[in-house]
Amino acid sequence: MNYDHFLVPPHGNISLRKDYDPGFIGHFHKKSEVAGQLEAGVKQLAAYQDILYAQNTYAVLILFQAMDAAGKDSTIKHVMSGVNPQGCQVSSFKAPSAEELDHDYLWRAMKCLPERGRIGIFNRSYYEETLVVRVHPELLEHQQLPPKFKNKQIWQQRFEQINHFEKYLVENGIVIVKFFLNISKGEQKKRFLERINRPEKNWKFSASDIQERAFWDDYMHCYEEVFNYTSTKWAPWHIIPADHKWYTRLVVADIIDHTLQSLNLTYPTVSQEHRQHLQAAKTVLEQED
Ligand code: ATP
Ligand code: MG
Numbered sequence: 001m002n003y004d005h006f007l008v009p010p011h012g013n014i015s016l017r018k019d020y021d022p023g024f025i026g027h028f029h030k031k032s033e034v035a036g037q038l039e040a041g042v043k044q045l046a047a048y049q050d051i052l053y054a055q056n057t058y059a060v061l062i063l064f065q066a067m068d069a070a071g072k073d074s075t076i077k078h079v080m081s082g083v084n085p086q087g088c089q090v091s092s093f094k095a096p097s098a099e100e101l102d103h104d105y106l107w108r109a110m111k112c113l114p115e116r117g118r119i120g121i122f123n124r125s126y127y128e129e130t131l132v133v134r135v136h137p138e139l140l141e142h143q144q145l146p147p148k149f150k151n152k153q154i155w156q157q158r159f160e161q162i163n164h165f166e167k168y169l170v171e172n173g174i175v176i177v178k179f180f181l182n183i184s185k186g187e188q189k190k191r192f193l194e195r196i197n198r199p200e201k202n203w204k205f206s207a208s209d210i211q212e213r214a215f216w217d218d219y220m221h222c223y224e225e226v227f228n229y230t231s232t233k234w235a236p237w238h239i240i241p242a243d244h245k246w247y248t249r250l251v252v253a254d255i256i257d258h259t260l261q262s263l264n265l266t267y268p269t270v271s272q273e274h275r276q277h278l279q280a281a282k283t284v285l286e287q288e289d
Pocket of ligand 1: 069073095096123124125129133204206
């Protein structure tokens, strides 16, 4: 499938509301039509991961951003369900600790970058520094930045810093795949009510969820700016419809598969010398009684 229409072009001028429909499900009508497809995508992903690990050259950083209840956790759970846990690590970024606030904002992300051969997943990321921190200016106030840098240009500067940072990573073999799970305000309400009404889901709901929802329009504005300034040739944004979880998972798995496929991964070739060692070992084993 071709998912180019979910990509934000570099130097874009997209409008979330006009250009990206959270309820989009392609040419499908219902979940049962895609039965088996996600499983196939997950299996493919596991096969690529095995080669990625053996080759030990590239690392893959998969980053998720979204409003609450858009399905980040469950997408990660489903899409990564088949991969070898040794080759994959999930990092969740919450409000920074006192120690983290004593560093520059990329520091804590740097510490969690995947090693070569591994897949690293960021559940939220350094983009929060241009989202929640922008929507709530008091958070910036509490950051220990020199006052002369806390000016109107700070968001633009952060976009440029992030673009440079991501370019540096890509040029060092860390492939970046960025997803925004695009849920509608109506679907978020439905999922919040479900979390409130179903006892086994109560733990998922926090008072801050309803507070942040009140800032919906501000978040949408900040997200649009993020996409228009930080979708680059080397690390483009994908805006994924998120009102139907089965469609979200299918598309996310497919895009990750395509990305891995485009790396033309191969198992390391074995040297003549190593092959001779293998032969010698085989002879020894076969001679055992
Ligand atoms: P879920 O609600 O599905 O469990 P979550 O990612 O929303 O997952 P929470 O613990 O509810 O996890 O929220 C994390 C909070 O931390 C979010 O509101 C997010 O905006 C906030 N956060 C993340 N990074 C920063 C940051 N750099 N500065 C301030 N707040 C941040
Ligand atoms: Mg939350």
